[in-house]
Amino acid sequence: MTSKHSSYKEPLIQYLVFLADTNLILSQRNSEWCGHGPVLEQDIAITNITLDLLGQARLLYQYAAELINKENPSANETEDTLAYHRLEREYKNLLLTELPKGDWAVTILRQFLYSVYQQLLYTELLNGKDKHLAAIAEKSLKETHYHVKWSSEWVLRLGDGTPESHARMENALLSLWMYTDEMFIAAAYEDKSITGIAVTELKKEWLTRVSAILQEATLAVPSDDLFMQTGGKTGVHTEHMGYILADLQYLQRTYPGANW
Amino acid sequence: MKTTSGHIINEAFVLDLLAKIPDPEIPVISIIELGIVRDVLIQNNGVTVKYTPTYSGCPAMDMISMQIKLALKEAGIENAKLEQVLSPAWTTEWMTETGKRKLEQYGIAPPNPIGDSDKPRCCPHCGSINTQLLSQFGSTSCKALYQCLSCKEPFEYFKCH
Numbered sequence: 253m254t255s256k257h258s259s260y261k262e263p264l265i266q267y268l269v270f271l272a273d274t275n276l277i278l279s280q281r282n283s284e285w286c287g288h289g290p291v292l293e294q295d296i297a298i299t300n301i302t303l304d305l306l307g308q309a310r311l312l313y314q315y316a317a318e319l320i321n322k323e324n325p326s327a328n329e330t331e332d333t334l335a336y337h338r339l340e341r342e343y344k345n346l347l348l349t350e351l352p353k354g355d356w357a358v359t360i361l362r363q364f365l366y367s368v369y370q371q372l373l374y375t376e377l378l379n380g381k382d383k384h385l386a387a388i389a390e391k392s393l394k395e396t397h398y399h400v401k402w403s404s405e406w407v408l409r410l411g412d413g414t415p416e417s418h419a420r421m422e423n424a425l426l427s428l429w430m431y432t433d434e435m436f437i438a439a440a441y442e443d444k445s446i447t448g449i450a451v452t453e454l455k456k457e458w459l460t461r462v463s464a465i466l467q468e469a470t471l472a473v474p475s476d477d478l479f480m481q482t483g484g485k486t487g488v489h490t491e492h493m494g495y496i497l498a499d500l501q502y503l504q505r506t507y508p509g510a511n512w
Numbered sequence: 513m514k515t516t517s518g519h520i521i522n523e524a525f526v527l528d529l530l531a532k533i534p535d536p537e538i539p540v541i542s543i544i545e546l547g548i549v550r551d552v553l554i555q556n557n558g559v560t561v562k563y564t565p566t567y568s569g570c571p572a573m574d575m576i577s578m579q580i581k582l583a584l585k586e587a588g589i590e591n592a593k594l595e596q597v598l599s600p601a602w603t604t605e606w607m608t609e610t611g612k613r614k615l616e617q618y619g620i621a622p623p624n625p626i627g628d629s630d631k632p633r634c635c636p637h638c639g640s641i642n643t644q645l646l647s648q649f650g651s652t653s654c655k656a657l658y659q660c661l662s663c664k665e666p667f668e669y670f671k672c673h
């Protein structure tokens with residue numbers, strides 16, 4: 253099934269939507285902790301991170317909508333129509349971001365793996381081909397810096413903590429690692445000729461930074477011959493994705509155009 | 513250009529209106545003192561206010577842009593335009609000294625200059641320098657949570673950004 257949204261073929265638009273979807277879906281997942289965090293301060297921390305991700309997603313969707321409308325004046329896209337009216341196969345987020353929130357170990361490890369990648373990627377975007385995207389990256393990076401710091405501290409605390417927290421971190425690593433390679437495999441719209449960035453080349457630095465923290469946290473870095481799952485960037489999602497969208501889009505699907 | 517009531521619209525007039533708009537989250541400081549207003553353009557076809565969001569997910573930003581439009585409309589400036597400027601990104605360096613003083617009087621430790629240590633200079637309640645970080649994230653994205661070890665009171669610190 254497709255909607256009119258599948259007709260936007262311009263690579264930059266697709267790339268913006270990929271970046272936005274990734275942040276939106278991760279923020280949707282993290283927001284499940286709101287009111288359920290292990291302690292009040294950390295509940296507030298994860299919710300603040302969620303808000304940052306959501307705000308960044310909004311800037312990216314707004315820009316994508318602007319470009320779409322410029323090309324098709326009758327499209328009338330907005331940040332909201334892009335988030336609420338697209339179908340599962342039109343979402344391009346990384347698979348990593350749609351996985352269930354799991355326990356606190358899964359949530360913070362995912363945030364850590366993603367934030368280190370986001371920091372590297374957005375630093376490259378500062379010098380990318382598109383000036384407006386560079387400005388969004390500049391704004392976002394200031395926030396991502398906190399996300400890396402916060403999640404690194406938690407990886408250390410849990411990994412090098414009690415036998416229980418260590419075991420949970422090991423489980424989290426085992427279940428999340430196979431979704432990390434997707435970050436560094438360029439989709440067609442992500443080609444260097446379009447973005448100005450060779451995403452494959454970020455992997456080495458990402459692995460160095462992630463490994464340093466994992467080792468300090470007494471956690472073994474998974475071996476590199478592990479099976480790697482991909483698909484999110486081209487809209488082929490896990491079984492969890494439909495449930496997130498059902499939750500996220502419920503109101504606009506039930507009462508189209510509802511406003512308050 | 514004049515307002516509907518005949519007042520001449522110039523930059524100072526608009527800035528004066530903006531200086532009366534409080535930050536919705538920290539109402540003791542204005543959006544001018546917060547340092548998010550980048551420019552005011554007066555052209556024949558209307559007024560444009562350029563502003564920079566603090567944090568991208570800050571829920572106060574939508575409220576602030578609405579308040580700007582409302583304040584200008586009430587003063588008789590029709591169809592004011594708002595323009596979001598993302599780069600250079602907002603920094604606490606743009607907060608005015610008056611703004612920082614008001615924050616401290618309100619009980620929020622103001623941000624240090626960028627380059628200094630990103631820790632509160634002292635407890636805004638008793639002035640003690642003996643404080644500790646409770647959480648990097650406070651009630652809003654822009655603040656961290658601290659506790660004073662002298663008077664034992666918790667307080668918020670507006671992070672360097």
Ligand SMILES: [Zn+2]
Pocket residue numbers: 635636637638639640660661662663664665
């Ligand atoms: Zn004190």
